[in-house]
Amino acid sequence: MKRITGSPNALLLSLENALNVRVSAFASLGTTSISLQWVWSKWSDRGRWKVHPNKTRLIDFRSPVHLERRREEQSNDSDKRSGRPETFDLLGFTHFWGKTRKGNWAVVRKTMKSRLARSIQKIEQWCRSNRHMSIEEQWKKLCEKVRGHYSYYGITGNALSLRKFLYQVHRSWRRWLNRRNRKRNFTWEKFYIFLKRYSLPTPKIVRSVFKGKR
DSSP states (O other): OEEEOSOHHHHHHHHHHHHTSOGGGGOSHHHHHHHHHHHHHHHHHTTOEEEOTTTOOOOOOOOHHHHHHHHHHOOOGGGOOOSOOOOEEETTEEEEEEEOTTSOEEEEEEEOHHHHHHHHHHHHHHHHHTTTSOHHHHHHHHHHHHHHHHHHHOBTTOHHHHHHHHHHHHHHHHHHHTTSSSSOOOOHHHHHHHHHHSOOOOOOOOBOTTTTOO
16 A cells, blocks of 8 residues: 655656656646546555654535535535535645636636745845845846746636736836835835836736637
């Protein structure tokens, strides 16, 4: 019996070694979590793997439609499930169930709170350490950092987190530009005018889960 512990990357590696396939070849992030659930269910039923009680937990992440049907079928109130399905974090994203524009249930992803906070903190530290750098150089570096953030977290359904990140970048940049001298007169009104010339990249969805679908 094989016991699986550690990070999601370690789990992927263990799956690859056990199945002798490249699990990471499941391509997009959207199929990775689903594939892990399928492979885990198949092998756990055979007794091949056992979760570590202190490091791993299994959650019910079935569709809310399934849970609603089950609640309707159950007659005993004490056995009814309550609330929405749990969420889980994988590869920097929080996965949860949400509604599409057509009103259908779908797995939605957003940047993990801890990852978003860490990215914002790094921008804050960089703006503080490099506040005396020329405006042109600061602008170019920040554009690179913002684009790098979008290139990883820019997936379908995560636009709100991208906008939050950009707002915090603006906030940190203005704060430390305002502290370049003792006047502290670089107000938000002046900063908005400043952004017309030194605008940062707007949030962009780089990878779409609907790409290639008909």
